[in-house]
Amino acid sequence: MTPPILYDFELSGNCYKVRVFASMINLGLVLQNVEVLKGETRTEEFARLNPWQQIPVLRDGDFVVQDSQAILTYPALKYTPQWIDTTPMGMGAIVEWLSYAAKEVSNGPQLSRLKFLDPHEDIDLVRAQAIGLKVLRLLDNSLASRDWLCLGRPTIADIAVYPYVGLCRQGKLPLDGYPHIHPWLA
Ligand SMILES: N[C@@H](CCC(=O)N[C@@H](CS)C(=O)NCC(=O)O)C(=O)O
Numbered sequence: 663m664t665p666p667i668l669y670d671f672e673l674s675g676n677c678y679k680v681r682v683f684a685s686m687i688n689l690g691l692v693l694q695n696v697e698v699l700k701g702e703t704r705t706e707e708f709a710r711l712n713p714w715q716q717i718p719v720l721r722d723g724d725f726v727v728q729d730s731q732a733i734l735t736y737p738a739l740k741y742t743p744q745w746i747d748t749t750p751m752g753m754g755a756i757v758e759w760l761s762y763a764a765k766e767v768s769n770g771p772q773l774s775r776l777k778f779l780d781p782h783e784d785i786d787l788v789r790a791q792a793i794g795l796k797v798l799r800l801l802d803n804s805l806a807s808r809d810w811l812c813l814g815r816p817t818i819a820d821i822a823v824y825p826y827v828g829l830c831r832q833g834k835l836p837l838d839g840y841p842h843i844h845p846w847l848a
Pocket of ligand 1: 674
């Protein structure tokens with residue numbers, strides 16, 4: 663089997679979601695480095711691959727999928743259905759967290775970290791950190807009564823939320839005072 667290609671950038675937490683999931687399910691990936699900071703997502707060639715001009719992008723043969731949440735669903739359904747759920751309630755529970763990863767976790771911990779990685783980014787740090795604090799508080803509350811985000815087992819919901827929460831100290835969002843997040847991250 664020819665391994666799928668991940669258009670990847672090492673510092674990107676969204677790419678990290680895909681790499682960490684692939685490693686957990688033993689899915690080999692060919693990593694194609696895209697130098698985001700040098701503008702390689704802004705080329706016409708890259709726009710033909712992903713009109714949104716963002717990484718990560720996964721190519722598996724002729725099939726191309728972009729957006730880290732969408733990418734996680736693809737190998738989960740194809741190879742490891744125990745990491746996803748196709749019942750109406752199970753899918754609803756997972757997609758709820760995927761959406762939260764794509765909006766609140768992105769607008770909070772992801773943007774806070776990006777502002778410290780690249781101070782020239784036009785990011786409202788006060789707003790991003792306020793959202794980040796809310797994300798950490800709600801996540802800690804959710805994990806107070808359970809080991810995994812939903813369905814009582816690890817799913818792609820956990821993988822989607824994990825990277826930017828694990829890296830949130832880089833956005834000056836300390837993890838002290840969130841006792842339930844630590845064992846989940848570990
Ligand atoms: N919703 C997308 C967001 C992807 C995203 O934010 N990608 C960033 C890197 S983490 C990117 O490609 N930035 C380059 C740009 O926007 O020019 C996902 O979850 O994959």
